[in-house]
Amino acid sequence: MEIKLDQIKGVGPSLLHAFRNQGIWSTYDLILNYPKSYEDFSITSLEHVKHKDIITVQGIITTELKMSRYAKSSPVSFKAKVLNETIDVIAFGRGYLLKALQKNDEVVIKGTYDLFKNQINASSVIKVDKKVPIKPLYKIEGVHDKTISNIVSTIFNEKQVNIFETIPQTLINQYKLLPRLEAYQKLHLPNSFDDVEKARRRFKYEEAFYLQLKLVSNQPSSHQRPPKSYDIHKVKDLIHHLPYELTQDQKEAVNDIFRDFKKDVASYRLIQGDVGSGKTLVSLLAIYATITAGEQVSFMAPTELLANQHFQYFSNYLKDVKIALLTGKTKNKDILKEKIKNHEYDLVIGTHALIEKDVVFANLGLVVIDEQHKFGVQTREELIEKSNSKDIIYLSATPIPRTLAMIAFGNSHVSIIKEKPKHRIAIDTRCITKNQIQRMYDDMHSAVIRKEHIFLVVPAITSTKVDDNIETVYDEIRNEFTAPIFVLHGRLSSDEKENIMEQFIYTPGSILIATTMIEVGIDIPTATLIGIYSAENFGLSQLHQLRGRVGRGTLASVCYLISEKDDLERLTLLSNTNDGFRLSEYDLVSRGPGDFLGVEQSGYLKFNFLELLKDYPILIEAQKNVRELISKPDFKTNPAYKYLNKYITESLKI
Known part of the structure; x- marks a missing residue:
């Protein structure tokens, strides 16, 4: 039962009004509104x-x-x-x-x-x-900090708030954590900074515990299945005929997948490949192994363009495999779907069309989802549900901080590919201001003469907030160059986008002006220059992704970051490293989790105490504890389970 603040000694009408303006209505609300800082x-x-x-x-x-x-x-x-x-x-x-x-x-x-x-x-x-003495600072407009401290002291002394325990007592004892009530008392009325630290330690673990409880509950259920009876000799023969030797990271990722296949339960795995690291080649070997075991594979890409690229890629390497392409543009869909149902196709590559109810597989054994964060949770689950005994591979070229990947998928379900193939040339990254733009223009003229492709990226289609947008940059480029110019942005229809990209790809020496919709997957070996306008508007990870649109072949490539002077210090990091995982960690600290995981994390990745990078050991301990907890038959009667929804909505202020 909640106790209203107007029942507390010292809380008059003016104080009540000030508290309510901050969404504080009860003693419980006030206790959860801990000090922002201290004297x-x-x-x-x-x-x-x-x-x-x-x-x-x-x-x-x-x-x-x-x-x-x-x-x-x-x-x-x-x-x-x-x-x-x-x-x-x-x-x-x-x-x-x-x-x-x-x-x-x-x-x-x-x-x-x-x-x-x-x-x-x-x-x-x-x-x-x-x-x-330590004086808590609440920073509530219209209320003195001392007044709040006095009211909070009264609430605790007269036991006018109900603070329930939310963590199993065994874990509190194991890690010597403060009880929840005592932790709030030390946050509000500390005698030392050590008191504050002890309270924060308790709440860090609490947030880590419930984050893991939420994440683990979202992971695919494990279904019993026989170990995959793939033909290792055929797989080795395919590897032998690849044009490049696998990097060490690729070999380890392949071994991870094959160890999964040998288990007697269906597995799920996140394959993280930094830009240009060859994650698709790893999925190729997993797909082929599954097909040699007599099972079908579905491969879902976020756009028709990428689905087409993958179709060409897999067709080139798997010449004896029956491959179907299923997208919104596919003709005679009913005939194709019937053949999929009859197992006349081994590999089906497609877009959202794969989740349609009448797409039925005869023996689906592996689901591969490319750029998995680009799909909604429901879309992914609908494809996965087409088979209860399938393995799942999530592919992501968006570097996710290792900490986030491990806590979301579990340490044993993540494979990271950082090493680039030896034939890849490092991209030369240059930071310039707008008044130095002629440097980029000079390089663009040379690239056009060599019949190479050029990307120019802007943060908006039209905007009064940024000077660089589709319209302004198009006018500048049209006046400077006679080369073919194409424009791509989100207001175009799907057909228009596909047609423009095809024209650009098949027009040597052309320029594409686009928004960030080109950041993932587009593979043009002759693309050698990208200019990113108003780079201060993008996170480092996104800039790294955009930079990865060039340097896909064996040609020397350059990336120009055009920004204001006060942003050049941040962008220098991008110039000095091609490690997308390192950059993603800077983004995690400076910009928050964003859309790293591709799940509805906007709520449960907002923390009051937990720091995802620095508190990694706490997260791993919490993950271990949660897995042990949910494996017990009486889990659903445990207070932690019952408290989950209440905690997420109230304590995390979601």
């Missing part, structure tokens, strides 16, 4: 800090202070622990700190935060008295 400590963690934010933090110096005698201004540097995080601190022109401070001193640090270096460029470093 002299403007943030409780670095989780939500953006690059170049001015911040003030309180921490403990963990290393000896050092001064560089060779750098300009002789900066003093040291490391400091801020709650559970260690950051680098550098202070220019403050040599006096060498005598004023030492290791283990508690200090208040104010300065500019560098996200990519996890470093504060300090404007001040002040030693503080460790006995200074």
Whole structure:
């Protein structure tokens, strides 16, 4: 039973109005509205800090202070622990700190935060008295922090709130976690920062536990099936006739899949292949092995263009395999569907058309879903449900931070391909400002003469918020070049998009101006230059994906990032690395989870305490605990199961 705030001593009409404006109606609401920060400590963690934010933090110096005698201004540097995080601190022109401070001193640090270096460029470093009382800061408009603390103290002292336990007691004991009620008390009324840290540790695990409970419940159910009786000799013969030797990462991914096939339960696996790493080749071997076992395979691609590309790709390598293409444009669909039902086709490649109810397989043994995050959960499940004993392979060329992939799919169900084939040439990435655009134009003229393809990407079709859009860039390019120019964006019909892409592909020396819809899968070996306008509007992972549209063959390729000067520091990361997984981790920190996993994660990937990268050990422990918990026959009577929906809607504020 909830206790309304108007029943609490000290809460009058004006306070009640201020609380209700913040969505706080009961004592439970107020307790869940924990302090945003504490006195002299403007943030409780670095989780939500953006690059170049001015911040003030309180921490403990963990290393000896050092001064560089060779750098300009002789900066003093040291490391400091801020709650559970260690950051680098550098202070220019403050040599006096060498005598004023030492290791283990508690200090208040104010300065500019560098996200990519996890470093504060300090404007001040002040030693503080460790006995200074901690004052919670709630930042609720119209209400003094002291007033809230007094009300919260009254609520706890008079037991006017019901805080139920949400984690099995065995796990609380195992990890020495605070009970939920005590954790909230320490967040609101701490005696030390150690109290705050203990409370945060409890809630980090709680969020990790319920995230894993949600994710594990979304994973495909395991169905018993005999081990696949594939013909390993035929598979080895196919590998022998490939034009390139498999990279070590590809070999390990193939071995992962074949180990899955040897089990007596159907498996699911995420194959993550960075741009140009050859994940499709890995799926080719899995598909062929399944076909040699006498089973059918369905391969679903997000667009007709990609489905066509895959059809050509697999037809080239699997010349003796009967392959069908099923898309919205397929003629005589009824005849084709009847042949699929009669197992006259071994491999069926298609788009959403594959999930139509009258598409029935005789013996579907493997489902491959390309760019799985591009499909809705329901679409994927409808294809998967066409067979209860099939294996599932999800392909993703979008680098997902390893942490996210492991927590979502489980450590044993993820294969990562980072190594690029030896014949691939690294893409030259250059950061320029708009007034340096002629550099790109000069390279474009040369590419047109060589009859190579050029991509130009803009953030919008038409917009008053950005100067670079389809209309403005088209006008600029039309005045500069006589080469054929094509335009592609989301307002065109599916047929128009397909026709434009086909014309572009088959017109050497042409230019395509497009929105980000070209970021995935388009494979044109003669595409050697891409220019990305207003690059400050894109995350690093998305820029990396767009960059991957060039350099698909053996020709030297270049990517131009056109942005404002204050964004060049971030974009330099892209210039210095071709590792999409590293870039995705920067995006995870600076932009949030986004659509990395392709599930309805907008809710359950919003956390108040948990940090996906830094708290990886907590996530893995929680995953292990959840798997053990749900394997027990009495799981559905467990309080954790009963509390799941209530927790997600209330505690995570979803």
